[in-house]
Amino acid sequence: EAGVVQSPRYKIIEKKQPVAFWCNPISGHNTLYWYLQNLGQGPELLIRYENEEAVDDSQLPKDRFSAERLKGVDSTLKIQPAELGDSAVYLCASSSPAGPYNEQFFGPGTRLTVL
Amino acid sequence: SQQGEEDPQALSIQEGENATMNCSYKTSINNLQWYRQNSGRGLVHLILIRSNEREKHSGRLRVTLDTSKKSSSLLITASRAADTASYFCATAPIDDKIIFGKGTRLHILP
Numbered sequence: 001e002a003g004v005v006q007s008p009r010y011k012i013i014e015k016k017q018p019v020a021f022w023c024n025p026i027s028g029h030n031t032l033y034w035y036l037q038n039l040g041q042g043p044e045l046l047i048r049y050e051n052e053e054a055v056d057d058s059q060l061p062k063d064r065f066s067a068e069r070l071k072g073v074d075s076t077l078k079i080q081p082a083e084l085g086d087s088a089v090y091l092c093a094s095s096s097p098a099g100p101y102n103e104q105f106f107g108p109g110t111r112l113t114v115l
Numbered sequence: 116s117q118q119g120e121e122d123p124q125a126l127s128i129q130e131g132e133n134a135t136m137n138c139s140y141k142t143s144i145n146n147l148q149w150y151r152q153n154s155g156r157g158l159v160h161l162i163l164i165r166s167n168e169r170e171k172h173s174g175r176l177r178v179t180l181d182t183s184k185k186s187s188s189l190l191i192t193a194s195r196a197a198d199t200a201s202y203f204c205a206t207a208p209i210d211d212k213i214i215f216g217k218g219t220r221l222h223i224l225p
Binding site for chain 1: 119145146148150156157158159160163203205207212213214215216217218
């Protein structure tokens, strides 16, 4: 069974530039999560999707961050414009219909560096 | 705000010894999970313990949960070099989102 796929794995951009991250969850997983992980810290939830509906986006900085999950499968997380403080690893995870916040399967992450 | 906090922040032990790390949390939970993250790799789910369970085993892992003290412990027995990683507890509070702690960095010495 294929795991959660994320791309790109690494991204280096200048500040004020836009950037987008893509995630393909495990087939059949209707819950998808985006997390941000700073160095030496645990992941922090940005947004959770149930199918195509964003059910928890309270931690998403909506002035510059946006996300979408068209057709309830793949998802894209965008930052526009990026700031120096956005440098971090962006993780995508998915879980089965057994319910949210049960076992989550994580992708390898996208390491973003903003210069 | 941080719901779960692991203790210690870092731990170094000899290969073959047991490693114990703890997690404390603040509010009532549905479940508590432990994850492992190797250097340069993604997070891997290790074990989930529900609020009505007190102990759970999986291979060399043993997790306990004390809801009265709002704490959990993860025991890794007979440690191996491959156990070197960061270990995170994640709490799923009732009617709220999952929150990860800052992690315990475990280093297994040869």
